[in-house]
Amino acid sequence: xxxxxxKRYGAVTAVRSVDLDVREGDRYGLxxxxxxxxxxxxxxxLGLVYATSGEIEVLGRRMPRHAREVxxxxxxxxxxxxxxxxxxxxxxxxxxxxAGPRVPGxxxxxxxxxxxxQRVDEALEQVGLAxxxxxxxxxxSLGMRQRLGLAAALIRRPRLLIxxxxxxxxDPRGIRDLRELxxxxxxxxxxxxxxxxxxxxxxxxxxRVGVLDSGRLVLQDDLAALCAPTGRIVVDTPDADQxxxxxxxxxxxxxxxxxxxxxxxxxxxxxxxxxxGLRVSSxxxxxxxxxxxxxxxxxxxSDQIS
Amino acid sequence: xxxxxxxxxxxRPRTWISVVLTCALPFMVAVFITVTHLVPPPGQGSAFLSxxxxxxxxxxxxxxxxxxxxxLPVAVAVVAxxxxxxxxxxxxxxxxxxxxxxxxxxxxxKLVSVIxxxxxxxxxxxxxxxxxxxxLLGPSEAAAVGQAxxxxxxxxxxxxxxxxxxxxxAGQAAGGAVTSLSGAPLSLLQLTERTAGAIAFIxxxxxxxxxxxxxxxxxxxxxxxxxxxxLAALVASEVLVTLNAATVVQPYLPTRYWLAWIDFFRQPVxxxxxxxxxxxxxxYVVVLLAAAWANFSTKDITA
Numbered sequence: 001x002x003x004x005x006x007k008r009y010g011a012v013t014a015v016r017s018v019d020l021d022v023r024e025g026d027r028y029g030l031x032x033x034x035x036x037x038x039x040x041x042x043x044x045x046l047g048l049v050y051a052t053s054g055e056i057e058v059l060g061r062r063m064p065r066h067a068r069e070v071x072x073x074x075x076x077x078x079x080x081x082x083x084x085x086x087x088x089x090x091x092x093x094x095x096x097x098x099a100g101p102r103v104p105g106x107x108x109x110x111x112x113x114x115x116x117x118q119r120v121d122e123a124l125e126q127v128g129l130a131x132x133x134x135x136x137x138x139x140x141s142l143g144m145r146q147r148l149g150l151a152a153a154l155i156r157r158p159r160l161l162i163x164x165x166x167x168x169x170x171d172p173r174g175i176r177d178l179r180e181l182x183x184x185x186x187x188x189x190x191x192x193x194x195x196x197x198x199x200x201x202x203x204x205x206x207x208r209v210g211v212l213d214s215g216r217l218v219l220q221d222d223l224a225a226l227c228a229p230t231g232r233i234v235v236d237t238p239d240a241d242q243x244x245x246x247x248x249x250x251x252x253x254x255x256x257x258x259x260x261x262x263x264x265x266x267x268x269x270x271x272x273x274x275x276x277g278l279r280v281s282s283x284x285x286x287x288x289x290x291x292x293x294x295x296x297x298x299x300x301x302s303d304q305i306s
Numbered sequence: 307x308x309x310x311x312x313x314x315x316x317x318r319p320r321t322w323i324s325v326v327l328t329c330a331l332p333f334m335v336a337v338f339i340t341v342t343h344l345v346p347p348p349g350q351g352s353a354f355l356s357x358x359x360x361x362x363x364x365x366x367x368x369x370x371x372x373x374x375x376x377x378l379p380v381a382v383a384v385v386a387x388x389x390x391x392x393x394x395x396x397x398x399x400x401x402x403x404x405x406x407x408x409x410x411x412x413x414x415x416k417l418v419s420v421i422x423x424x425x426x427x428x429x430x431x432x433x434x435x436x437x438x439x440x441x442l443l444g445p446s447e448a449a450a451v452g453q454a455x456x457x458x459x460x461x462x463x464x465x466x467x468x469x470x471x472x473x474x475x476a477g478q479a480a481g482g483a484v485t486s487l488s489g490a491p492l493s494l495l496q497l498t499e500r501t502a503g504a505i506a507f508i509x510x511x512x513x514x515x516x517x518x519x520x521x522x523x524x525x526x527x528x529x530x531x532x533x534x535x536x537l538a539a540l541v542a543s544e545v546l547v548t549l550n551a552a553t554v555v556q557p558y559l560p561t562r563y564w565l566a567w568i569d570f571f572r573q574p575v576x577x578x579x580x581x582x583x584x585x586x587x588x589x590y591v592v593v594l595l596a597a598a599w600a601n602f603s604t605k606d607i608t609a
Binding site for chain 2: 043046047048049050067068071072074076078079080081082083084085086087091095096097098099100101152
């Protein structure tokens with residue numbers, strides 16, 4: 001999707017040589033601390049910010065050169081949602097849709113206009129704002145504005161959704177609704193690319209993750225591969241000393257009553273320990289969480305001055 | 307996109323409030339004149355005011371003269387300055403651009419909506435002023451502009467060549483000169499034509515203001531900053547126009563020929579300054595819009 005992408009703002013290099021690879025049908029989560037360049041990267045993908053060097057390809061076309069063909073197939077939420085506060089949500093969506101090119105995705109002239117009403121209703125329905133009526137956006141809550149921003153991303157029935165921090169301002173129910181909506185869209189063939197610093201959000205939703213740190217893409221892989229069992233067993237036991245003595249050389253790490261053991265399987269290890277008369281309170285394969293992984297590859301956020 | 311911009315303009319409460327306020331000033335002035343029957347003596351005060359007691363139909367011209375120095379430029383600068391910067395501050399700019407709306411297209415649409423706004427304000431002022439003039443000040447007594455009594459025709463008429471040479475600095479005095487210069491009375495048709503000419507000229511002058519504000523609007527994300535920047539440019543220009551030491555640069559200042567529309571009410575129409583005024587505004591508009599386009603189409607949108 002991108003190759004050797006670099007963006008400098010004067011002396012500050014926001015994005016350094018990023019090779020992003022998002023495949024069609026992915027649910028891709030871009031993670032990274034604050035200030036790691038996520039937003040700049042997203043803006044470059046959308047042609048808002050011009051790259052200093054490097055290539056960007058979105059939906060098979062070069063950006064920003066082919067923006068006119070590519071962007072109509074993308075729905076985007078870039079940082080906070082935005083709307084004209086004195087107009088209703090519906091009026092905002094209608095205006096935004098009317099502002100776009102007249103021929104969406106090579107359709108017939110006027111096709112967009114004829115389907116506009118229906119698409120706006122559908123988008124409002126999808127994000128749960130169908131019954132909001134004529135209230136002006138300035139009377140909306142934070143969560144409602146976020147939902148409206150999502151609806152704006154959906155009105156053109158995009159092939160690719162690029163969402164920057166989509167969970168901001170949503171309550172737990174809103175986040176669950178969002179997740180279900182995105183999963184449903186993805187099932188229908190929409191590629192979802194989202195950036196977030198909320199690990200849980202990404203862990204529950206995405207199939208692939210990339211991690212940015214100080215403008216570098218330090219990690220990019222399938223989530224399943226990253227969080228696969230490590231082949232080590234975690235054992236909790238009150239008899240930690242005896243266990244350590246028994247398995248001498250195979251214990252990699254010890255933290256109080258918790259041991260990290262290199263062993264062929266949890267069941268086999270359990271049998272051996274119990275057979276030796278040792279008590280085991282819990283035992284299971286070690287599984288790294290996304291948090292462990294991300295923290296291990298990133299430094300402190302750039303908003304932290306040390 | 308142009309339709310969308312116009313809808314946005316027309317659905318915005320601010321547009322109508324500013325139109326109403328701009329129309330309210332001439333109305334207020336008319337009420338005071340009707341009650342007191344006091345007008346500035348010919349050759350003093352705002353242009354045309356001295357003549358409106360005799361002919362209410364001339365009040366649109368007087369009203370335009372009232373709102374031109376401050377009200378119109380402020381309103382235009384606010385609307386034009388807000389055009390891009392306001393969208394940037396509100397965050398809607400990035401969503402428009404990824405819709406996608408081409409940057410050039412957006413700029414053109416904004417420009418068209420500013421032009422429509424200027425026309426809206428100027429026409430609203432003209433029509434309300436006409437209604438005010440006819441109903442409050444009475445319809446034309448002589449059905450002619452040129453026959454206002456009490457005008458020292460000889461003196462002002464004799465000063466024509468001098469006036470032509472320094473007309474805009476003497477712009478305030480031109481109000482008195484209009485009626486005296488026109489020996490032949492103006493028919494209602496002529497008056498309408500000339501008012502239309504004046505409206506066109508004022509609109510173009512305001513486009514100069516709009517171009518400055520629009521250009522600044524592509525530089526900063528602050529709508530306030532670009533509106534005030536445009537006004538600062540105008541104030542600077544006004545100061546230099548009245549400064550004798552700055553004669554060298556005066557022909558190139560944006561406000562230099564602003565008052566030339568008064569020449570439409572001379573008989574015959576005095577074209578020289580009108581043409582120069584159109585010319586200089588055209589240059590400002592073209593140069594500044596080109597700069598705005600160059601800046602905006604290569605800019606990183608980080609707001």
